[in-house]
Amino acid sequence: MKITKPELLIDEALCKANIRAMYARCIEKKISFRPHFKTHQSIEIGQWFKEAGVSKIAVSSLSMAEYFSNNWMDILVAFPANILEIDLINDLAERIELSLLVESVETVEFLSDKVLFPINMYLKIDAGYHRTGINYENYELIDTILDRINQTKNLNFNGFLTHSGNTYGCKGKEEVNRIHLINKNRFIQLKKRYITAYPNLILSYGDTPSASIADDFDGIDEMRPGNFVCFDVTQVHIGSCDFNQIAVVLACPVVAIHKERSELIIYGGAIHLSRDEVKWEDKGVIYGLIAEKLSSGWGAPIKNAYLSSLSQEHGKIKMPEDELWKYKVGDVIYIYPVHSCLTISSMRGFMDLKGKKIAVYRGLQ
Amino acid sequence: MKITKPELLIDEALCKANIRAMYARCIEKKISFRPHFKTHQSIEIGQWFKEAGVSKIAVSSLSMAEYFSNNWMDILVAFPANILEIDLINDLAERIELSLLVESVETVEFLSDKVLFPINMYLKIDAGYHRTGINYENYELIDTILDRINQTKNLNFNGFLTHSGNTYGCKGKEEVNRIHLINKNRFIQLKKRYITAYPNLILSYGDTPSASIADDFDGIDEMRPGNFVCFDVTQVHIGSCDFNQIAVVLACPVVAIHKERSELIIYGGAIHLSRDEVKWEDKGVIYGLIAEKLSSGWGAPIKNAYLSSLSQEHGKIKMPEDELWKYKVGDVIYIYPVHSCLTISSMRGFMDLKGKKIAVYRGLQ
Numbered sequence: 001m002k003i004t005k006p007e008l009l010i011d012e013a014l015c016k017a018n019i020r021a022m023y024a025r026c027i028e029k030k031i032s033f034r035p036h037f038k039t040h041q042s043i044e045i046g047q048w049f050k051e052a053g054v055s056k057i058a059v060s061s062l063s064m065a066e067y068f069s070n071n072w073m074d075i076l077v078a079f080p081a082n083i084l085e086i087d088l089i090n091d092l093a094e095r096i097e098l099s100l101l102v103e104s105v106e107t108v109e110f111l112s113d114k115v116l117f118p119i120n121m122y123l124k125i126d127a128g129y130h131r132t133g134i135n136y137e138n139y140e141l142i143d144t145i146l147d148r149i150n151q152t153k154n155l156n157f158n159g160f161l162t163h164s165g166n167t168y169g170c171k172g173k174e175e176v177n178r179i180h181l182i183n184k185n186r187f188i189q190l191k192k193r194y195i196t197a198y199p200n201l202i203l204s205y206g207d208t209p210s211a212s213i214a215d216d217f218d219g220i221d222e223m224r225p226g227n228f229v230c231f232d233v234t235q236v237h238i239g240s241c242d243f244n245q246i247a248v249v250l251a252c253p254v255v256a257i258h259k260e261r262s263e264l265i266i267y268g269g270a271i272h273l274s275r276d277e278v279k280w281e282d283k284g285v286i287y288g289l290i291a292e293k294l295s296s297g298w299g300a301p302i303k304n305a306y307l308s309s310l311s312q313e314h315g316k317i318k319m320p321e322d323e324l325w326k327y328k329v330g331d332v333i334y335i336y337p338v339h340s341c342l343t344i345s346s347m348r349g350f351m352d353l354k355g356k357k358i359a360v361y362r363g364l365q
Numbered sequence: 366m367k368i369t370k371p372e373l374l375i376d377e378a379l380c381k382a383n384i385r386a387m388y389a390r391c392i393e394k395k396i397s398f399r400p401h402f403k404t405h406q407s408i409e410i411g412q413w414f415k416e417a418g419v420s421k422i423a424v425s426s427l428s429m430a431e432y433f434s435n436n437w438m439d440i441l442v443a444f445p446a447n448i449l450e451i452d453l454i455n456d457l458a459e460r461i462e463l464s465l466l467v468e469s470v471e472t473v474e475f476l477s478d479k480v481l482f483p484i485n486m487y488l489k490i491d492a493g494y495h496r497t498g499i500n501y502e503n504y505e506l507i508d509t510i511l512d513r514i515n516q517t518k519n520l521n522f523n524g525f526l527t528h529s530g531n532t533y534g535c536k537g538k539e540e541v542n543r544i545h546l547i548n549k550n551r552f553i554q555l556k557k558r559y560i561t562a563y564p565n566l567i568l569s570y571g572d573t574p575s576a577s578i579a580d581d582f583d584g585i586d587e588m589r590p591g592n593f594v595c596f597d598v599t600q601v602h603i604g605s606c607d608f609n610q611i612a613v614v615l616a617c618p619v620v621a622i623h624k625e626r627s628e629l630i631i632y633g634g635a636i637h638l639s640r641d642e643v644k645w646e647d648k649g650v651i652y653g654l655i656a657e658k659l660s661s662g663w664g665a666p667i668k669n670a671y672l673s674s675l676s677q678e679h680g681k682i683k684m685p686e687d688e689l690w691k692y693k694v695g696d697v698i699y700i701y702p703v704h705s706c707l708t709i710s711s712m713r714g715f716m717d718l719k720g721k722k723i724a725v726y727r728g729l730q
Contacts, residue, residue, distance in 0.1 A: 004449040080620035083695045084369040106694045255445035271710045275640040313425045329471045330448045345636045
């Protein structure tokens with residue numbers, strides 16, 4: 001494996017273990033599994049899910065659905081339907097089982113007029129995160145939207161969907177469980193209310209923290225975690241995983257060493273890692289941690305070493321003196337990313353541990 | 366111009382005016398102009414600089430130098446030389462006039478052994494920013510490196526280079542001027558000390574805030590601003606420009622409206638804008654401002670409207686009620702980016718005001 005510039009390394013065995021573990025958890029909880037592919041964004045890694053037995057996925061844009069549409073027949077776009085892409089919606093709906101998310105009468109009216117092929121509709125519910133969705137008690141709006149869907153031949157109401165994104169602000173299992181239970185209990189009220197009229201309705205749930213940590217999923221039908229496939233420092237911080245489950249690191253050349261400030265400068269910056277940050281122990285805001293390099297991948301984080309700042313291509317690593325002397329210009333350092341989804345989206349390609357490239361979605365332009 | 370998903374719009378006339386204004390400023394100050402192309406990253410936009418009379422550029426990686434190397438014959442890689450890319454260094458040095466940045470004896474020793482064609486060497490100086498570079502008073506290290514360069518046939522000492530990146534923490538012209546003068550006065554001491562031994566030595570300087578605001582460049586030979594070509598909200602915040610000089614906006618579809626919270630949700634998130642933030646007036650941390658849409662581009666920022674949070678694909682806009690009612694799902698909103706360099710690097714492609722695509726460097730993988 002020859003590294004000359006920033007490369008995103010992926011450990012296939014760790015990744016597959018993460019997939020198997022989450023799938024086993026869903027089976028144990030009797031919930032169906034619809035992994036979110038916005039994290040890895042790769043057809044090739046998608047195959048690892050297929051091999052594990054997965055048959056349906058979520059993505060975060062219509063373009064990403066298009067990218068996966070030759071390989072996956074059941075795709076949910078877990079993002080409020082963008083009506084400006086109606087041509088792509090129709091193209092996809094003709095070829096695959098497409099599910100869309102709606103939260104307004106206007107969007108449903110537009111789709112009613114324009115959709116040429118059957119589409120499954122999920123209503124996006126806000127159960128506490130307050131980013132998007134209909135308030136979980138706004139039955140008036142829900143009923144109005146359902147009426148409009150029911151009047152339209154090609155729109156089929158499939159169920160409700162929520163994202164408990166406020167678990168990302170939690171630290172520790174207890175906090176995640178507390179937020180999860182508040183949101184989940186609000187969410188399942190909808191099932192009680194609508195199950196008689198819609199006996200097949202599905203409740204779709206699942207951020208990585210809840211999916212990894214919580215136990216009580218009574219009433220939930222489907223889980224959509226994404227990040228768990230690679231995990232990252234944020235998920236360790238929340239308590240969703242340990243470091244030995246993080247399946248990606250950014251390999252970065254050392255380009256300068258400043259002993260007087262206990263700092264290393266790496267070729268690896270915001271354009272590679274994104275600028276996502278996390279408050280880490282006594283270090284304040286950090287942009288990554290440093291993984292021990294092993295001949296077979298990577299090991300534990302190096303104590304008290306961290307990425308303290310990022311500019312476009314530069315990263316600045318703070319490291320204790322007794323660690324710093326081990327490095328020289330031209331070495332390669334492994335960084336555990338703070339947020340693997342954004343790092344993968346920035347890098348747009350992996351290298352596996354044998355040096356083979358793995359392509360990802362590059363669909364922005 | 367048909368917009369269906371996030372698109373980075375560029376106003377060619379504004380961009381060209383920014384280029385002409387900065388070039389005129391350099392001519393007035395009798396400093397040569399080596400614009401930094403890490404901001405726009407585009408061969409096509411590079412042509413706009415050529416038309417203005419520019420003949421040399423700076424870039425932030427060897428890969429980016431490679432991208433521009435068929436169009437530009439004089440390229441400085443303004444980033445500590447990454448010795449792991451020695452093959453590319455030699456390839457470029459054979460074809461163009463290549464300048465590299467060094468700050469350690471180790472890097473120079475490595476290059477001495479491996480470089481096959483002439484390369485111009487700049488010593489990176491830390492005049493106050495403390496990211497990279499040799500302390501401006503560390504003459505011992507400077508002399509050691511110069512000795513090593515002078516012993517090597519293919520390495521030619523060209524001068525010193527600094528980046529006053531700490532102007533980015535300033536608000537207002539006075540503060541920028543104060544930091545600029547501290548750094549500049551430290552930097553030009555080097556010229557006084559080394560000019561006799563090296564009568565052709567160049568002092569290369571210039572971040573966008575100093576280049577836009579400061580007046581006293583006595584002793585400086587070359588300016589390397591980059592961001593000025595498009596500017597952004599951060600530069601308005603610092604005082605380098607006005608809103609009417611910002612030459613890029615991210616056009617984003619509206620996908621949801623939450624009147625009860627005075628919020629709009631756009632399709633446009635961290636993967637499009639990056640997560641760069643700025644503290645804006647009384648709004649706290651923001652991720653972008655909203656530009657008025659005009660038939661011929663964009664106008665002033667909409668008062669009290671701002672991007673208050675970002676996730677992977679979602680952006681949340683806060684907007685006063687008397688503004689919010691004007692929007693509906695399916696509209697397109699224009700966002701002034703907080704940091705145009707990272708937004709351009711994320712989007713990897715522009716659309717001009719006629720709807721024509723402009724390609725950029727996509728060289729990460």
